[in-house]
Amino acid sequence: MLIGKVIGTVVATEIYEGMTGVPLLLVQPLAKDGTKKGNAVVCADGTRMAGPGELVYYEGGREAAMTLNPSFVPVDHAIVGIVDGVEAADWKEGAV
Amino acid sequence: MIIGKVIGNLHSTINHPFYDGKKLLMVEKIGTNEKPISGYLVAVDHAGAGIGETVLILDEGTGARQVLESSDGPVRSVIVGIVDEISETKAP
Numbered sequence: 109m110l111i112g113k114v115i116g117t118v119v120a121t122e123i124y125e126g127m128t129g130v131p132l133l134l135v136q137p138l139a140k141d142g143t144k145k146g147n148a149v150v151c152a153d154g155t156r157m158a159g160p161g162e163l164v165y166y167e168g169g170r171e172a173a174m175t176l177n178p179s180f181v182p183v184d185h186a187i188v189g190i191v192d193g194v195e196a197a198d199w200k201e202g203a204v
Numbered sequence: 205m206i207i208g209k210v211i212g213n214l215h216s217t218i219n220h221p222f223y224d225g226k227k228l229l230m231v232e233k234i235g236t237n238e239k240p241i242s243g244y245l246v247a248v249d250h251a252g253a254g255i256g257e258t259v260l261i262l263d264e265g266t267g268a269r270q271v272l273e274s275s276d277g278p279v280r281s282v283i284v285g286i287v288d289e290i291s292e293t294k295a296p
Contacts (some may be wrong), residue, residue, distance in 0.1 A: 109280070110245070140230065155219060168280075171278045197212070
């Protein structure tokens, strides 16, 4: 899992069966110090509660789809939780 | 499996039900000389590790679910051991 910041939403009306109603969020991956790292990815929201501006942790790969029901869906990144706080020496709060 | 160094804790209350009560740690990937190589990951702790410790991380879903005794948990990275020593034999 990696930490990311939700920077937007994605809406797709015409979508693979089983993915209707699943929130899609634009997530900017963060490095270990809380700065931007790489390009934003589209994540399915497994918590159904995340929103723009929030810090989240997300899973990549086959496991991402397992946050959803049905789980046999074409999803490769999914938010599994909302971060309340990070305690790490390098971490700078609000770097993005 | 990969070797990493625990660099932080991550707290969360709203999460997928699978993660309820699971301890999450930020782990920096390190090389055989214990120096950081690129990247970090957030892993579920199954070894009782703490900040500053060198750990063994399993980064594969099926094995991770087996360790955490779940058939459908959305998990891939899990700390499965605490490393005491790494010794690398130099190639001849």
